[in-house]
Amino acid sequence: MTINCKGQLIDLSVPKVMGILNLTPDSFYDGGRYNNDKDILSQTEKLLNEGATFIDLGAYSSRPNATHISETEELQRIIPVIELLIRNFPKILLSVDTFRSQIAHESIAAGACMINDISAGKLDEAMLPTVASLKVPYVMMHMRGTPQNMQGQTQYSNMMNEVLFYFSERISKARALGVIDIIADPGFGFSKTVAQNFELLNNLERFKTLELPLLVGLSRKSLIYKTLNTTAQNALNGTTILNTIALQKGAHILRVHDVKEAVESITLLQQFS
Structure with a gap:
């Protein structure tokens, strides 16, 4: 199983790690931490040295009840950082976490190579046609509603069946438009209760029926710290x-704040394959 990033075929038969670099002041774990060139470059170098294959840039916080920002502000946050990172790390593979087609278009033009969309195209009807025209890998995530109201949309008659049906519909639409490399993200923490998140993880093998690479984002999320009565x-x-359980159940990409530990999990699990 491979995806094409800037003409480079990334083999996902051995799982890969996507390091998170949030450019927002209000993200739930590292908001406001990387707000100048020196800190951004230092953290990026750290993530790459620890073994990240991809760096995921986010300029719009998608945590529950996050503040909505304009498209202009999102562009102003993210494009200069893409240009900065491409200048300093010419071979870097940058993913951009956005649900807006214009941000996707401008980000790829600036040097990014992947779009990571929390809404699977449902918050911007132009997103799927845009990604198809850009011919870049596309991460589509399961979510109901928006970051501002998703936590009130956790009522399912059969959550697993509904999530899988959601993907079958979104994948079909993306394929019809010509999107080639699609990656599925089950959406841990998005429009799901703690119990539903664990149900999702417990049934992760069912996503193999999609026949797509699977991205899992569990890093420091509330299902962990609420269960353990601690903090992010x-x-x-x-x-x-x-993350180790997710790998055992078929995850191909781990999206994490802490790359070293995720890479170690992959390395050790490879000894049992």
Whole structure:
């Protein structure tokens, strides 16, 4: 199983790690931490040295009840950082976390190579046609509603069946438009309760029926720290445990704040394959 990033075929038969670099002041774990060139470059170098294959840039916080920002502000946050990173790390593979087609278009033009959309195209009807025209890998995530109201949309008659049906519909639409490399993200923490998140992880093998690479984003999320009665800052050990379970159940990409620990999980699990 491979995806094409800037003409480079990335083999996902051995899972890869996507390092998170949030450019927002209000992200749930690292908001406001990387707000100048020196800190951005230092953190990016750290993530790459620890083994990240991709760096995921986010300029719009998608945490529950996040503040809505304009498209202009999102562009102003993200484009200069893409240009900065491409200048300093010419071979870097940048993913851009956005649900807006204009941000996607401008980001790829600036040097990014992948779009990571929390809404699978449902918050911007132009997103799927845009990604198809850009011919870049596309991460589509399951979510109901928006970051501002998703936590009130957790009522399912059969959550797993509904999530899988959501993907079958979105994948079909993307394929019809010509999107080639699609990656599915089950959406841990998005429009799901803690119990539903664990149900999702417990049934992760069912996503193999999609016949797509699977991206899992569990890093320091509330299902971990609420269960352990701790905080996001103290949720690294829990993250590593759940990432290991996700790998055993078929995850191809781990999206994480802490790259070193995720890479170690992959390396050790390879000894049992």
